[in-house]
Amino acid sequence: MSLNSYLIVGSRPYGEQVCDIRITNGLISEIGSGLEPGDHQVVKAHDLISLPSFVDLHTHLREPGREDAETIASGSRAATLGGFSAVFAMANTTPVADTAGVVEQVWRIGRETGLVDVFPIGAVSVGLHGEALAELGAMAASAAKVTVFSDDGNCVSDPLLMRRALEYVKTFDGVIAQHAQDPRLTQGAQMNEGELSGILGLTGWPAVAEEAIIARDVLLTSHVDSRLHVCHVSTSGSVAIIRWAKEMGIRVTAEVTPHHLLLTEDLVSSFDPVYKVNPPLRSRADTLALREALADGTLDIVATDHAPHPHESKDCEWDSAAFGMLGLETALGVVVAAMAETPGWSWRTLSERMSTVPAKIGRALNHGRPLAVGEPAHIVLVNPQKTREVVPSQLASLSGNTPYAGMTLPVSVTDVFFNGVHQVRGGELHE
Amino acid sequence: MKHLISVQDLSRTDTLHILDTARELDRVTNGGIKLLPTLRGRTVVNLFYEDSTRTRLSFERAAKRLSADVVTVSAKGSSLSKGESLKDTALTLNAMGADMIVVRHPSPGAAHRLAHAGWLDSRVLNAGDGKHEHPTQALADALTIRARLRPEAVDFDGLTIGIVGDVLHSRVARSNIFLLASLGANVVVIGPPTLLPVRIENWPCTVSYSLDAALPELDVIMMLRVQQERMNGTFFPSELEYSRSFGLNRSRAAALPTHAIVMHPGPMNRGVEITAEVADGTRSVITEQVANGLKVRMAIMYLLIGGDVSVA
Amino acid sequence: MTQPLNTASSGPSRTGSRIVADPDDISRALRRLAHQVVENVKDVTNLVILGIPTRGVPLAQRLAKNIGEIEGVAVPVGSLDVTLFRDDLRMRPSKALEQTLIPDVGFDDKIVILVDDVLFSGRTIRAALDALNEYGRPAVVQLAVLVDRGHRELPIRADYVGKNLPTSLSENVSVHLSEIDSIDQVVIHSANASTEGTA
Numbered sequence: 050m051s052l053n054s055y056l057i058v059g060s061r062p063y064g065e066q067v068c069d070i071r072i073t074n075g076l077i078s079e080i081g082s083g084l085e086p087g088d089h090q091v092v093k094a095h096d097l098i099s100l101p102s103f104v105d106l107h108t109h110l111r112e113p114g115r116e117d118a119e120t121i122a123s124g125s126r127a128a129t130l131g132g133f134s135a136v137f138a139m140a141n142t143t144p145v146a147d148t149a150g151v152v153e154q155v156w157r158i159g160r161e162t163g164l165v166d167v168f169p170i171g172a173v174s175v176g177l178h179g180e181a182l183a184e185l186g187a188m189a190a191s192a193a194k195v196t197v198f199s200d201d202g203n204c205v206s207d208p209l210l211m212r213r214a215l216e217y218v219k220t221f222d223g224v225i226a227q228h229a230q231d232p233r234l235t236q237g238a239q240m241n242e243g244e245l246s247g248i249l250g251l252t253g254w255p256a257v258a259e260e261a262i263i264a265r266d267v268l269l270t271s272h273v274d275s276r277l278h279v280c281h282v283s284t285s286g287s288v289a290i291i292r293w294a295k296e297m298g299i300r301v302t303a304e305v306t307p308h309h310l311l312l313t314e315d316l317v318s319s320f321d322p323v324y325k326v327n328p329p330l331r332s333r334a335d336t337l338a339l340r341e342a343l344a345d346g347t348l349d350i351v352a353t354d355h356a357p358h359p360h361e362s363k364d365c366e367w368d369s370a371a372f373g374m375l376g377l378e379t380a381l382g383v384v385v386a387a388m389a390e391t392p393g394w395s396w397r398t399l400s401e402r403m404s405t406v407p408a409k410i411g412r413a414l415n416h417g418r419p420l421a422v423g424e425p426a427h428i429v430l431v432n433p434q435k436t437r438e439v440v441p442s443q444l445a446s447l448s449g450n451t452p453y454a455g456m457t458l459p460v461s462v463t464d465v466f467f468n469g470v471h472q473v474r475g476g477e478l479h480e
Numbered sequence: 481m482k483h484l485i486s487v488q489d490l491s492r493t494d495t496l497h498i499l500d501t502a503r504e505l506d507r508v509t510n511g512g513i514k515l516l517p518t519l520r521g522r523t524v525v526n527l528f529y530e531d532s533t534r535t536r537l538s539f540e541r542a543a544k545r546l547s548a549d550v551v552t553v554s555a556k557g558s559s560l561s562k563g564e565s566l567k568d569t570a571l572t573l574n575a576m577g578a579d580m581i582v583v584r585h586p587s588p589g590a591a592h593r594l595a596h597a598g599w600l601d602s603r604v605l606n607a608g609d610g611k612h613e614h615p616t617q618a619l620a621d622a623l624t625i626r627a628r629l630r631p632e633a634v635d636f637d638g639l640t641i642g643i644v645g646d647v648l649h650s651r652v653a654r655s656n657i658f659l660l661a662s663l664g665a666n667v668v669v670i671g672p673p674t675l676l677p678v679r680i681e682n683w684p685c686t687v688s689y690s691l692d693a694a695l696p697e698l699d700v701i702m703m704l705r706v707q708q709e710r711m712n713g714t715f716f717p718s719e720l721e722y723s724r725s726f727g728l729n730r731s732r733a734a735a736l737p738t739h740a741i742v743m744h745p746g747p748m749n750r751g752v753e754i755t756a757e758v759a760d761g762t763r764s765v766i767t768e769q770v771a772n773g774l775k776v777r778m779a780i781m782y783l784l785i786g787g788d789v790s791v792a
Numbered sequence: 793m794t795q796p797l798n799t800a801s802s803g804p805s806r807t808g809s810r811i812v813a814d815p816d817d818i819s820r821a822l823r824r825l826a827h828q829v830v831e832n833v834k835d836v837t838n839l840v841i842l843g844i845p846t847r848g849v850p851l852a853q854r855l856a857k858n859i860g861e862i863e864g865v866a867v868p869v870g871s872l873d874v875t876l877f878r879d880d881l882r883m884r885p886s887k888a889l890e891q892t893l894i895p896d897v898g899f900d901d902k903i904v905i906l907v908d909d910v911l912f913s914g915r916t917i918r919a920a921l922d923a924l925n926e927y928g929r930p931a932v933v934q935l936a937v938l939v940d941r942g943h944r945e946l947p948i949r950a951d952y953v954g955k956n957l958p959t960s961l962s963e964n965v966s967v968h969l970s971e972i973d974s975i976d977q978v979v980i981h982s983a984n985a986s987t988e989g990t991a
Binding site: 242244247248249250319320361369 | 488586587588590593597609612651654677678679
């Protein structure tokens with residue numbers, strides 16, 4: 050039998066018709082029914098769903114700088130176990146990924162790890178300070194070929210700097226991924242502003258702080274005819290603005306995180322900082338609006354905003370705790386749990402939102418491809434019947450800050466092929 | 481009841497039980513007993529991350545009058561000011577065998593975390609956590625109102641209680657609104673919209689922006705302290721404009737019903753939210769609030785750690 | 793000084809419970825106790841009677857009334873809750889405090905009679921003596937109980953006993969009084985019977 054040649058037998062691509070998929074030399078070489086194994090290793094996949102592996106446009110890998118929380122290697126393991134073949138690594142590292150040197154280092158370590166493709170995101174501004182443009186062109190021209198730029202963690206709040214950034218990335222077909230958060234309206238903010246924030250005495254984070262920035266940015270994008278991506282949309286008002294902008298023909302895309310689809314602000318009543326995240330968990334009505342918008346395509350993609358933090362950053366009082374939650378290893382299960390009841394949702398739609406479209410936005414040409422002959426063999430097999438209980442200590446991430454601890458997710462990733470390599474088998478990573 | 485973190489954890493029965501216990505303690509101590517043996521051998525730790533001499537002294541006295549061993553750990557000059565985490569402090573106090581931690585902390589939910597994060601076995605009594613709650617102050621206020629206006633009744637049906645000023649930043653206001661409403665009072669919150677939390681209209685109270693319009697209806701008026709740091713022009717234009725609209729002075733006090741009482745959780749900014757004349761006047765029950773604070777704290781300490789602490 | 797009541801009335805026996813005193817028994821016992829007090833305490837005007845809650849309080853009121861009727865004076869009555877002075881607080885969850893009402897006359901240099909329903913381990917009385925000591929300095933302190941069921945854990949005895957009731961430790965004794973329980977009776981429950989308001 051030849052190495053890395055497989056015949057996946059009996060799975061249902063996109064949850065549709067059963068067929069067999071042959072993988073040869075990292076590519077899908079044949080699709081059909083009743084295929085003969087020949088010298089290919091047989092992977093029995095009856096009752097499993099096959100999908101193109103997922104692409105995460107928003108991941109924090111913490112390296113360089115906070116290797117106690119996550120490394121490119123550990124984050125890559127978490128990503129492949131979650132069914133991803135590519136992750137876009139956010140720029141808010143130490144040092145900040147605002148030069149060609151840093152992005153090339155991240156890209157290189159990702160290649161050496163070799164479990165997923167790691168695409169560095171470049172900072173928009175020097176040091177994420179929101180004052181001067183970082184060397185966007187140099188990062189685009191580097192070996193890492195950066196196309197996505199973001200100050201995520203911080204908002205590019207200065208409208209003039211935002212305008213310049215949107216204009217500048219047009220030269221190399223880049224996109225600005227905005228963390229939409231008006232800094233003045235969210236000074237000291239700790240949770241969604243509403244009845245509950247008032248009762249808990251936690252400083253409120255109004256929806257308008259997100260929506261006002263998105264409204265401004267879509268108008269700027271329209272004005273300079275560039276490309277905007279909105280990170281982690283969390284409110285129904287943001288959805289309405291994005292829907293309007295798309296109707297106007299503005300080139301805006303938007304992401305929603307799994308946790309904003311599933312979790313709501315009432316969890317904050319426990320004062321457990323595992324629920325502290327930026328943007329904050331919102332109301333039930335927001336959650337429903339986000340689900341509907343993801344189903345109808347107003348929100349283009351799911352992105353995890355995987356944000357590992359060391360134990361001590363969460364094992365403390367709310368105010369002192371860090372923002373963020375893990376997302377890579379639970380993304381699929383959480384999205385399925387959140388979206389199952391939403392009209393218009395299907396495995397085909399899920400694949401669009403978690404693979405095809407994020408790859409397109411990030412210009413990751415080798416990812417998010419359909420399951421078809423000649424395409425790269427980035428394939429994930431999902432068992433739609435096998436539930437999975439989330440146990441923080443069993444996660445591949447170096448951190449344990451998952452809000453889903455103890456929760457049972459409805460589906461499991463069982464197998465992952467990356468470039469034709471069968472590296473996750475039966476839910477276990479084989480490096 | 482294992483901990484006291486929020487008045488919202490108290491059923492109406494719990495609240496009345498605490499108030500009844502405080503009333504009996506008042507009878508006992510007024511009968512001449514200054515020192516009760518009840519908590520002999522128990523250790524109460526006062527863990528104060530914020531300076532508050534008044535509150536700290538009240539908790540210390542409550543514990544000492546019940547013969548508890550009292551340890552006070554204050555922010556100044558201790559490991560608390562050297563950046564030791566709340567968790568590490570909790571682990572230390574747990575190792576010392578504290579039966580009860582009385583905690584004041586600037587972060588909302590800090591007392592809840594101490595009680596529920598699995599760091600310690602002690603009972604936790606919230607002595608004020610950021611803008612969240614200050615349950616013993618609200619219980620002291622309820623005891624004061626009961627003694628003055630409802631000595632025989634079980635609850636506060638038919639009483640209208642005005643809470644005036646900076647509700648947004650006030651843990652005292654939060655605890656009072658929910659506690660007094662749970663006892664049947666009609667609570668009216670009065671202040672400029674900048675100092676009221678959004679969606680407060682969904683809380684168990686009504687909202688008014690006009691103190692003058694509300695005055696004739698009030699059986700109780702509770703004035704909240706305006707923090708110095710709010711007076712920088714971002715919440716209201718000036719101190720003068722604030723006291724002109726929301727300060728309690730002689731002429732406003734005269735507009736109250738004759739039986740109405742004036743309350744303030746202290747410390748007061750005389751001349752800002754309340755004039756000295758009203759604060760020291762015959763309607764003022766401010767010193768009773770202080771005395772009742774002691775009784776309520778004794779009552780809660782007895783109820784939380786007086787009996788078998790191995791049961792919830 | 794004490795004289796046992798007549799043999800226990802054999803009332804209707806429910807599962808494991810038997811009534812050992814009926815309303816007449818209780819009322820006779822209290823009248824007898826009043827006479828004993830009057831005989832024993834020479835100056836009734838110097839008397840203060842303190843009931844220990846819950847059921848010691850109505851007993852104290854009845855006793856004071858009986859004495860008052862015999863002597864033609866009003867005997868000051870109060871109540872003394874000893875919960876905060878108990879040495880066995882840690883053995884059960886905190887219980888509600890009951891009323892302490894010290895008569896206006898106080899009890900410095902008075903003859904104080906403590907009244908309780910059942911005398912058992914003696915720990916309640918020890919706590920009561922501690923409490924009294926905090927309030928003032930009586931000239932004499934005496935103890936009256938409706939039932940003495942034995943099993944003392946401290947060197948304490950009653951000066952006036954309504955009924956000596958030998959019991960086993962596995963039994964519970966309940967005193968029911970009409971002011972609280974709408975009926976006057978004393979009941980013994982064996983350990984496995986369902987009980988309410990037992991001592």
